[in-house]
Amino acid sequence: DITLLRNNTKLKHLDISGTRVSGDISTMLSWKEMQSVDLSGTNVAGQPDGNWKGCCQELQELNLARSKVRFRPPRLETGEKHSWMPKLTNLDLTKCPINSDVSELLKSFQHCTSLGSLQAVSSGLTGHLDGRATASSLVALDFALNKLTRVEAVPPRCKSLILSGNSNITFSQEAFQKAMKDGVFLDLQNVTFAKEESCHREKT
Secondary structure, three states, rough: OOHHOOOOOOOOOEEEOOOOOOOEEEHHHOOOOEEEEEEEOOEEEEOOOHHHHHOOOOOOOEOOOEEEOOOOOOOOOOOOOOOOOOOOOOOEEEOOOOOEEHHHHOOOOOOOOOOOOOOOOOOOOOOEEEEHOOOOOOOEEEEOOOEEEEEEEEEOOOOOOEEEOOOOOEHHHHHHHHHOOOOEEEEEEOEEHHHHHHHHHHHH
């Protein structure tokens, strides 16, 4: 059980990927100096709550792929802004049961100036992707096999956007044209465009 490590408060790096370890993700909150955590392929579960506000100030890499963590941002009070994980550079949530609007996830990292890669393949994400309302440092986004319905904008520094397997998606005309102009790698395999996008592409 991961909770057995709760008192190891000086931990800086932890990799127990691919093991049968279980327990609650909230154990991470006691690791104030932690810089990298890999819990991929484990049975660790749980969901961030209000105690996660402002947490993980030194964390740079977090891999929760194929775990049971429902990684959703803590709810904020009116006027509050997210301040968790400010030094995060890489986040992998592939096949985590997030099952929520992608905008909630993206906005919670808007303050992260070093976040370069975010993966959340097959994680139950829905809604509109607006790259203007997230970390401007993002270079690579992988949201394959979700249920996104629209791309309003691509993050300004993004060079790779993977959306394969998102059925019935639309792009704003501006977002699609800018991505082409900026040389963004777009993976749209098995994507079914809605009629609006077809019209845009005919015009361009």
